Amino acid sequence: MSGERREPEVDQVLRVRTGHGANCSSIGSVVDTLFATAIVGAAVFAAVVAALKSEDVKVVSPLARSRDAQGKSGREKGA
Amino acid sequence: MIVRFERWGAWVKLESQPAIVALDREGVRALGLDGGPAWLDGAGVSGPIEVHMAVTARCGAGCEGCYLDARPDGVEPPRETLLGELDALHDAGVFTVAFGGGEPTTRDDLDVLAEAARERGITPVLTTSGLGLTEARLERLRGFAQVNVSYDGASETYARVRGFDGAAAAERAIERIARAGMRVGVNVVLTRESFPHVRETVARARDLGACEAQLLRYKPAGRAASLDYLARRLTLDQARALGPTLRELTHTLCAGGDFHVRIDCALVAFLSADAELANDPARLARFGVFGCEAGGALAAFTVDGRVAPCSFAFATDLRATDLADHADDAALTRWRAYLDSPPEPCASCSLRGVCKGGCKVVAAHVDGAHGPDPECPRVASFREESRRGNAS
Numbered sequence: 001m002s003g004e005r006r007e008p009e010v011d012q013v014l015r016v017r018t019g020h021g022a023n024c025s026s027i028g029s030v031v032d033t034l035f036a037t038a039i040v041g042a043a044v045f046a047a048v049v050a051a052l053k054s055e056d057v058k059v060v061s062p063l064a065r066s067r068d069a070q071g072k073s074g075r076e077k078g079a
Numbered sequence: 080m081i082v083r084f085e086r087w088g089a090w091v092k093l094e095s096q097p098a099i100v101a102l103d104r105e106g107v108r109a110l111g112l113d114g115g116p117a118w119l120d121g122a123g124v125s126g127p128i129e130v131h132m133a134v135t136a137r138c139g140a141g142c143e144g145c146y147l148d149a150r151p152d153g154v155e156p157p158r159e160t161l162l163g164e165l166d167a168l169h170d171a172g173v174f175t176v177a178f179g180g181g182e183p184t185t186r187d188d189l190d191v192l193a194e195a196a197r198e199r200g201i202t203p204v205l206t207t208s209g210l211g212l213t214e215a216r217l218e219r220l221r222g223f224a225q226v227n228v229s230y231d232g233a234s235e236t237y238a239r240v241r242g243f244d245g246a247a248a249a250e251r252a253i254e255r256i257a258r259a260g261m262r263v264g265v266n267v268v269l270t271r272e273s274f275p276h277v278r279e280t281v282a283r284a285r286d287l288g289a290c291e292a293q294l295l296r297y298k299p300a301g302r303a304a305s306l307d308y309l310a311r312r313l314t315l316d317q318a319r320a321l322g323p324t325l326r327e328l329t330h331t332l333c334a335g336g337d338f339h340v341r342i343d344c345a346l347v348a349f350l351s352a353d354a355e356l357a358n359d360p361a362r363l364a365r366f367g368v369f370g371c372e373a374g375g376a377l378a379a380f381t382v383d384g385r386v387a388p389c390s391f392a393f394a395t396d397l398r399a400t401d402l403a404d405h406a407d408d409a410a411l412t413r414w415r416a417y418l419d420s421p422p423e424p425c426a427s428c429s430l431r432g433v434c435k436g437g438c439k440v441v442a443a444h445v446d447g448a449h450g451p452d453p454e455c456p457r458v459a460s461f462r463e464e465s466r467r468g469n470a471s
Contacts, residue, residue: 005111012106014088017099017367019291019339022204022225023266024131024179025146025390026343027377028293029368032333034356035326040336041366048100051093052110055080058200059112060172 007053010045018044081200082110083172084117085125092128092174092202097224099128099174099367124406124415127378128174131390134161134192135181136382140208143242144268144303144311146391147382149181154382158188162195164380167402169199178205178223179390181382184216193222206266209252210245217259225262227293228252231273232280239272240297250287257288264291269346270311274320281328285338292328292338296345299444300391308444312454313349319456321346322353344370344377344389348437348455351430363433370434374414378402388414391440414439417449424461425451 021028033044081092088103089112107114117123136153138145168176176196183189184207196203202224209228220226230249231237237246249265256263265284267277281292299308321342328340347363347370350356356363369376373388381387385394386402388411395410405411417436420426425436436442437452451458 006109008102008106008109012103012109013100014103014106015101015365015367017369018097019341020097020202020204020225020262021129021175021293021341022177022206022223022227022262022264022291023293023295023341023343024133024177024183024204024206024227025266026131026295026298026345027129027369027372027389028295028341028343029347030291030339030341030366031325031368032329032340033366034362034368035329036333044366047096048093048098051080051095051098052091052100052102052106055094057080057082057110057112059082059084060200061084061117 005053007049010042010049013045013048016044016048081174082107082112083128083174084112084114086117089114090128090174101367125375126171126173126403126405127372128172128376129177130168130173130175130402131177131179131377131379132161132164133180133380133382133390134178134183134189135186137185138180138182138208140182140210140241140245141243142208142240142302143307144240144297144301146298146300146303147181148301153181155181155186156382156384158191160384161192164384164399165192165195165199165201167400168196168201171402171405173201173402175202175204178203182208182210184212184219187219189216190219190222193219197222207252208245209249212248212252212255217255220256220261221259223261225264225291226256227264227266227291228256228289229268230265230280230284231268231270232276233283236273236276236280240268240270250283253284253287253289262291263289264293265289266293266295268295268297269313269317270297271314271317272311274313274317277324278328278331281340282332285332290338291341293341293343294346295343296438296441298345298391298438298440300440304444315454315456315459318349318454319352321349322356344372345438345441345452347371347430347434348452348457351428351434352456357429360429360431360433363430368433370430371417371436371439373439374405374411375435378405378411386411389440391438413449422450424457428457
């Protein structure tokens, strides 16, 4: 961690992709949220923001492969 | 949660709920994190967050439109090969792996592969036909976060899409997976014959215990890459009706919040015909709608261990085990580059940033070009107007 942790603002959340998307041939997106009321939509983002504040953090760094002189995976170096 | 830094902030995969979130840099800083090298000028190209892995080309179903051309004697990679590919997903920071084939449940080590994915911090999901789902095979599905069963409709509708009636077997599979306490969804392929029945198909799936229905566009790959494709694809009127159809499905089937409808990347182009959605691209983006992400947020691993932009596209020369080198691959770069300077009518389309030009696999098959999706209603109208202009 590089600083004190707080809850992100809702407008700092650029996108929310809900669901697991278990299709193996093309990437899918939940669309019923597009037609839901503003209250339902806001609830989706509120739940996400709350989870962002509370869940344990693991950081992965896929760019590390070419930059890590020791050739180690950059995954899960800790936050 | 797992945080993967990107130039614009970070992708975050939540653990307490099935969601992937894009946070801007300030949002990431709110978590007490800093992107470091990923936020410097010239940082690398964003890699896939989801990869579709063909774990076998073996399948006895013989679906007429199989995009992989799977057969009963198809190739099945050894477990060690797939474990190496899962390592590559781990190194590339991929969040989700979708196992498919072929029929993946023919493998007797599916549970081992699912566990291996989880050990690497990757969420495993799976697609199956549901045919031949024995008790042993059912138990091997427990490690997956969700299993989707291919279900295109009741018997006649199913048969018209796949060439045989596997609807009853698929329905039994949906029911059994749900009763076993696993999350189950359905994949519904939309052809001109299945589209009129989509509401009853999705309702039936929900009644059987599915938590989600993913609507898929019929695509010309594998055995479906034939002249017959033109007779099976959705009509232009059906493509234009997608938005209202989704609205109706949402209002009639999703009101309780415990059932969801998804569309695949290739269907996003059809939303250009829906004025309400086309006029609010920010809403689509904010709710995470992905159009053509081939070579970007999406990649596929072929059964012979190569990376493809998506499951329907030809494989590149990049080995699956070298996925972390995706940024240097010329073919993947070409797919990603479409959005930089697309031709009309994509260039002036309000959905351009979400749709990303529609399905290039369809464009290649129908037009012989890596260009705008010819079945997109907006593209079709543009071409019709151009023809009229040239004629007059």
